Amino acid sequence: AQSVTQLGSHVSVSEGALVLLRCNYSSSVPPYLFWYVQYPNQGLQLLLKYTSAATLVKGINGFEAEFKKSETSFHLTKPSAHMSDAAEYFCAVSGAGNQFYFGTGTSLTVIP
Amino acid sequence: GAGVSQSPSNKVTEKGKDVELRCDPISGHTALYWYRQSLGQGLEFLIYFQGNSAPDKSGLPSDRFSAERTGGSVSTLTIQRTQQEDSAVYLCASSQGQRNEKLFFGSGTQLSVL
Numbered sequence: 001a002q003s004v005t006q007l008g009s010h011v012s013v014s015e016g017a018l019v020l021l022r023c024n025y026s027s028s029v030p031p032y033l034f035w036y037v038q039y040p041n042q043g044l045q046l047l048l049k050y051t052s053a054a055t056l057v058k059g060i061n062g063f064e065a066e067f068k069k070s071e072t073s074f075h076l077t078k079p080s081a082h083m084s085d086a087a088e089y090f091c092a093v094s095g096a097g098n099q100f101y102f103g104t105g106t107s108l109t110v111i112p
Numbered sequence: 113g114a115g116v117s118q119s120p121s122n123k124v125t126e127k128g129k130d131v132e133l134r135c136d137p138i139s140g141h142t143a144l145y146w147y148r149q150s151l152g153q154g155l156e157f158l159i160y161f162q163g164n165s166a167p168d169k170s171g172l173p174s175d176r177f178s179a180e181r182t183g184g185s186v187s188t189l190t191i192q193r194t195q196q197e198d199s200a201v202y203l204c205a206s207s208q209g210q211r212n213e214k215l216f217f218g219s220g221t222q223l224s225v226l
Contacts, residue, residue: 006154009152032211032212034214036215036217042219043203043217043218043219043220044203044205044215044217045217046214046215049212049214051212052212090154090155092155094211094212095211097168098143098160098162098209098210098211099157099160099168099211100145100157100211100215101157102147102154102155102157103154104152104153104154105154105155
């Protein structure tokens with residue numbers, strides 16, 4: 001079975017500060033992992049994905065995530081938050097049967 | 113089309129009525145997914161179509177929910193005898209069908225059951 005846990009439903013950071021959004025997964029098969037972002041009044045779009053190549057994955061808008069098998073984690077980071085990063089972020093795992101399982105989301109607020 | 117299209121964008125209905133939500137996936141995408149997004153609940157998987165295979169209906173919350181996909185393209189999600197707890201945003205996504213491929217999402221249908 002596959003599942004995703006996102007710690008922290010709401011995260012607030014100051015503009016220019018480090019962004020860290022946590023994601024832990026459970027998977028019975030080697031996982032593929034994704035981060036999606038949903039900006040206000042927009043649809044979900046892919047930020048980045050891990051598909052068993054490099055463990056450090058770089059995505060759009062300066063975000064990156066590191067796959068750590070020993071910790072079953074795939075945390076999302078960005079060195080310096082920008083106001084435009086305010087959005088809802090979803091971690092997802094793809095397991096057997098082409099299913100995609102999403103976390104409950106983390107709402108990021110950026111304080112000027 | 114250029115992206116995943118969902119209609120209507122908003123639907124208000126009365127409790128007990130039936131509703132149909134439509135999804136037009138990206139042309140050529142073999143996989144189609146329906147999710148429900150409720151406040152604080154994340155994306156709840158409902159149903160998954162892959163090519164001509166039998167759909168995975170394991171996420172449908174009750175027998176009031178059903179979906180079909182005609183000709184391997186357009187999909188319709190039907191909710192019968194709607195209840196207030198059915199109020200949510202219903203999202204459709206499509207992909208090329210591999211588990212390492214990203215999902216392309218539509219803008220969703222906001223369903224409000226009064």
